[in-house]
Amino acid sequence: MVIAVDGPAASGKGTLSRRLCTYYGLSYLDTGILYRGVGWILLSQNLDxxxxxxxxxxxxxxxxxxxxxxxxxxxxxxxxSSIVAAQPEVRAALLEFQRDFAAHPPKGSNGVVLDGRDIGTVVCPDALVKLYISASPEERAKRRWLELEKRDNAMGLDAVLEDIRRRDARDSGRATAPMRPATDAHFIDTTTLDADAVFARACRHIDQALGVSGAVPASN
Ligand SMILES: Nc1ncnc2c1ncn2[C@@H]1O[C@H](COP(=O)(O)OP(=O)(O)O)[C@@H](O)[C@H]1O
Ligand SMILES: Nc1ccn([C@@H]2O[C@H](COP(=O)(O)OP(=O)(O)O)[C@@H](O)[C@H]2O)c(=O)n1
Known part of the structure; x- marks a missing residue:
């Protein structure tokens, strides 16, 4: 099975996706790594x-x-990463790798979870389950700021919020594969939900899609 998890920066996509992989025996691809990777290589070569x-x-x-x-x-x-992600040729070059991962899950896994911005709309439009995970920009900025603080990053909360707002605008405003929920996506607003509650809601939805009525896990 393929599970698509989309949503804006620091909404909790990765946290949820990793837990879903453990619980359902799936393999994970964080597609943001690809765009970040291209951005990192350009910066490390002093390219714009x-x-x-x-x-x-x-x-x-x-x-x-x-x-x-x-x-x-x-x-x-x-x-x-967000600048290169708006460029159609970059997206086209990275698409095949993502589709190939979805079509050929690593041996021994029951399927895949891909997280990103356009998984439910472009990369895997036929995914069995599509989740769209969001939270207010303020809550997401706080989450990202806490993360950066642990990594000794000196950025202030206001600057993190400003970066998140700018990235949201660029990601949702681009012409190619803009960030948006697929019409058949299940929306979870995580602003006031902790990671356990988000996981429980996602499992309930996935179990429904699978036609099983499993006990909703409190944590995993
Ligand atoms: N529901 C939640 N409530 C509070 N913090 C969360 C929640 N989900 C994730 N986090 C934290 O927020 C940060 C960003 O989460 P992450 O899963 O990396 O988001 P994304 O993959 O969408 O960028 C991490 O530090 C994570 O531990
Ligand atoms: N499927 C995807 C995944 C990421 N991206 C881009 O890559 C950037 C980094 O993605 P990410 O998922 O690592 O970002 P965070 O949510 O972790 O902050 C995003 O801001 C998008 O511009 C995308 O356009 N499409």
Whole structure:
């Protein structure tokens, strides 16, 4: 089975996706890694992510081993990833890898979870389950700020919120594969839900789609 998890920055997609993988025996692809990877390579070569020819060339040659050990979670890389993600040639170059992962789950797994911005709409429009995870920008900024603080990042909360708002606008406003819920996506607003509650809601929806009435897990 394929589960698509979409939503804006720091909404909790990765947290939920990893728990779903453990619980249902699925394999995980965080598709943000691909865009972050292209952004990181450009920055590390002192290239401008806005330069479409350079970004397309890097995306066409991209493989995960190129970013082995790289810190792709910095605010600069977040910004660069969102800039390259608006470029149609970059998206086209990264699409096949994602579809291939969805079509050929690693041996031994029951399927896949992909998280990103366009999984339910473009990458896997036939996914069995589509979840759209969101939260208020303020709550997401707080979550990301707490994360960055643990990594000794000195950015203030207001600056993190500003970055998140800008990235939301760029991701939802682009012409190619904009961030938006698929028409058949199940929406979960996580603003006032902790990770356990989000997981329980997602499981309830997935079990319904699978036609099983499993006990709703309190935590996993
Ligand atoms: N429901 C939640 N409530 C509070 N914090 C959360 C929740 N879900 C995730 N987090 C935390 O928020 C941060 C961003 O979560 P993450 O799953 O990485 O988001 P995304 O993949 O959407 O960027 C992480 O530090 C994570 O532990
Ligand atoms: N399927 C995807 C995944 C990520 N992205 C882009 O990549 C950027 C980084 O994605 P991410 O999922 O790692 O971001 P966070 O939610 O972790 O902050 C996003 O802001 C998008 O611009 C995308 O366009 N499509």
């Amino acid at each position: 992510p806005r330069h479409e020819e350079d970004a397309a060339r890097v995306a066409r040659a991209f493989s995960l081993d190129q970013i082995d050990g790289a810190d792709i979670r910095t605010p600069d890389v977040s910004r660069a």
